Amino acid sequence: MNSTSFGHTARTDSWWARPLLIFILLSSFIVYATWAAFQGEYYAVGPYLSPFYSPEIFGDSPHSWFGAKPSWWPMILPFSPALLILWAPGGMRFTCYYYRGAYYKSFWADPPACAVAEPRKTYRGENSFPLIMQNIHRYFMYLAVLFVIVLAFDAWKSMWFVDPVTGVEHFGIGVGSLVLTMNATLLGGYTFGCHSFRHLVGGIKDQLSKSPVQKKVYNCASCLNKDHMVWAWCSLLGVAFADIYVRLVSMGIWTDWRIF
DSSP, X not given: OOOSSTTOOSOOSOTXXXXXXXXXXXXXXXXXXXXXXXXXXXXXXXXXXOGGGOSOSSOSSTTXXXXXXXXXXOTTSOOOGGGGTTHHHHHHHHXXXXXXXXXXXHTSOSSSSTTOOOSOSOOOTTSSTTGGGGGGHHHHXXXXXXXXXXXXHHHHHTTEEXXXXXXXXXXXXXXXXXXXXXXXXXXXXXXXXXXHHHIIIIITOSOGGGOHHHHHHHHHHHHHHTTHHHHHHHHHHHHHHHHHHHHHHHTTSSOOOBOO
16 A cells, blocks of 8 residues: 555554454563573473473473483573473464464554555565565474474373372373363464475375375365464463463462362
C-alpha cells in the first residue's frame, strides 16, 4: 500500500487486535522461557523432568546423562542445563514458516496487517541478516524430531515411580505424567506437521503414488499441516505449562495427584 504514514489503511475493522495479541503471547513466552532457562533449579522432581531441560546433558538431577556441571563451563556464566539445549527447539520456532508471518506483523510491522502501511520504504527479503537465518529452518527441524523422541521417552519415564519405602520402581500415572505426555503429543503434532518435514517425507518425490508407505506418511504430515497454526500455539502453551507444572511441584507449591 503506497503511503508515507505508518498504519494508514482504509480498513474499518480492528486489524491491530490480532498482531497485538500475538505480540503479547510471544513476548510473554520468550520472557518466561528465558527466566526459566537461567534458573537451573526446580526443573525435576521424581520421574518428572521439565521439557525446557530435556535432554539434561549435564546437571544435578537423576535425569542427567553425563553427571554434574562440566569443568569446562565458563566461570563467568551461570550454569543451567537448559542453556545447553534450548537453542535447538528455539531455533525451530524462530525459523518456523508459520511464526514468520506471525512475528513479521507483530514485531517488525512488515506489514502490520494486510492493506496496512508499514514503516519502511524498502524490503530486503531473506537475503540479508537477520532474515537470511530463516533459510536454515530445515536443519532445526531435523533436531526437533530428535527432541520429540526424547520428550516421548520422558513421558514414558514419568509413569514409573519409586516406592519410598521399598525402593522398588512401579508403573503408575500421576497428573504430571499426563502433562508431560500431552506436551510430547502437542510438540509431535507441531513438528511432524512442519512444512519442511512434509517436504522431507514426500515433497521431494516426483511420483509419490509409487511409494505407498511414503505416501501414507506424507498424507499424515499433510493432515497435521492443515492445522499447523493450531499445533504451533497449543504446543507453545503446552511446553510452558509443563515447565510450570514440574517447577511448582518441585517447589512444593503444587501437589502431584496420583491417579493410580
